[in-house]
Amino acid sequence: MRTDLVSRDNNSDEAKYRFVKHNTTARRHLASSHRKKYEKFCKDNNFISMLPSDTATRRAEQLSKLTQTNLDAVVELVERKEPVIMYSDEAFSKAALEWLVCTDQPISAFQHEKFRAMILVASRATGKVKIPGRKLTRQGIMNLYWDIMRAMKEKFAVRTILIIMFSLDIHIQGSRTVLLDLFLSPVMHGLLVMETLTLL
Known part of the structure; x- marks a missing residue:
């Protein structure tokens, strides 16, 4: 993608926009200027919102559900017994x-x-x-x-x-x-x- 302004025709609609390499810039632009339209699009098309704030919220929810696993439910403590040595x-x-x-x-x-x-x-x-x-x-x-x-x-x-x-x-x-x-x-x-x- 081009990073400079489109200069073929300054009167064209393309000259009003800047093309960038990173999609994160587009996401931030959508979040700041077109959030309602983007959310409506996601709802109508069953699309997961990829706006930075929405992805951060989903990550926080996933982390809150994570718990440290342990072996208490499957491990049984037993008393150690001395080995029985038969006489010989x-x-x-x-x-x-x-x-x-x-x-x-x-x-x-x-x-x-x-x-x-x-x-x-x-x-x-x-x-x-x-x-x-x-x-x-x-x-x-x-x-x-x-x-x-x-x-x-x-x-x-x-x-x-x-x-x-x-x-x-x-x-x-x-x-x-x-x-x-x-x-x-x-x-x-x-x-x-x-x-x-x-x-x-």
Whole structure:
């Protein structure tokens, strides 16, 4: 299309109009000068108005109808269940080796009588084996410690004992030495305590 004025005949009707390349200019002209005629034309011919204001209104209506979809209607929340591992010699051996390595236990730990006793007790469980948490484990260790102290009091019939604990070696005042092999090394290994306890 031509963008300059038609100059073939200044008296002709074509000379009154300017031809442009972009249809948006024509739409803006229709909206400002011939809106009623254009709307009547659209209504009579079942034509969708392409005036800038009308298209902007249609876009706004479409955007207002849009909603963010979600999966609430199709997704069901389920509680995660621990996988059930059936017993087999291979599975037990693998679990025992992983425990040995992760807890930095000596290779001879499997042959320790306390370890074997623990496995024997667990094997007789009728359901799941409940493993105590840190708080209960700490309290259990303290209770076991004081049970041993009371037993030593009754055995030696003394009231005050000088205790030196280092790597679970407990030296009683005098010439007697008692070794407590309680598997308490994760808590008490390397602990040096010298105090006078009065057992009630």
